[in-house]
Amino acid sequence: xxxLQESGPxxxxxxxxxxxxxxVSGGSISSYYWSWIRQPPGKGLEWxxxxxxxxxxxxxxxxxxxxxxxxxxxxxQFSLKLSSVTAADTAVYYCAREPIAAAGTPLxxxxxxxxxxxxxxxx
Amino acid sequence: EIVLTQSPGTLxxxxxxxxxxxxxxxxxxxxxxxxxxxxxxxxxxxxxxxGASSRATGIPDRFSGSGSGTDFTLTISRLEPEDFAVYYxxxxxxxxxxxxxxxxxxxx
Numbered sequence: 001x002x003x004l005q006e007s008g009p010x011x012x013x014x015x016x017x018x019x020x021x022x023x024v025s026g027g028s029i030s031s032y033y034w035s036w037i038r039q040p041p042g043k044g045l046e047w048x049x050x051x052x053x054x055x056x057x058x059x060x061x062x063x064x065x066x067x068x069x070x071x072x073x074x075x076x077q078f079s080l081k082l083s084s085v086t087a088a089d090t091a092v093y094y095c096a097r098e099p100i101a102a103a104g105t106p107l108x109x110x111x112x113x114x115x116x117x118x119x120x121x122x123x
Numbered sequence: 124e125i126v127l128t129q130s131p132g133t134l135x136x137x138x139x140x141x142x143x144x145x146x147x148x149x150x151x152x153x154x155x156x157x158x159x160x161x162x163x164x165x166x167x168x169x170x171x172x173x174g175a176s177s178r179a180t181g182i183p184d185r186f187s188g189s190g191s192g193t194d195f196t197l198t199i200s201r202l203e204p205e206d207f208a209v210y211y212x213x214x215x216x217x218x219x220x221x222x223x224x225x226x227x228x229x230x231x
Contacts, residue, residue, distance in 0.1 A: 035220070044225050047222070094168075108155065108158070108215035113169075
């Protein structure tokens, strides 16, 4: 059974960089797309971006200037960095897996999710 | 960006009743790229439906999805106590994933 676990600081100061890591267990990080998705308290879901195990990325245009997603296949982990954070970035951050078809094409939905980690931006 | 609008915002029903949730897109969405999720308080979303109408592994057959183009529907044929939750639709288009605002199904 594939499991995803987010880790990182729960409190970040305004203007600093939010850094989170997602550790994948029970399966390989290879051959899948891996996303970060966030949910402000009491609100809906916002996709942040994805990385393919090979390192190619795609980011939400609304966050693109501040986001970097990277992968470490040797550790079965991928990471999120979000710079210049403000209170508006306070949210539960989820990592999630996007499966692929046999031909290697993405399937455009998320079948496994981490439990989520709350990150609060406050001084 | 394709905007997904879910309605109603809240659905008040009793166990055993039928729930019909709507997801309308601001422009046409490929059926292959439309999914539905269930989220309970304090939990991550759970995949219910992908490809507009295919049930994910382990999802009971009381959940069904339908629709095409700009109008999609999630139907729960007979509500069980564990089905009271928030439901989100999600699409992929123009290199971007977007989610609807959610429909809360609450006990009447």
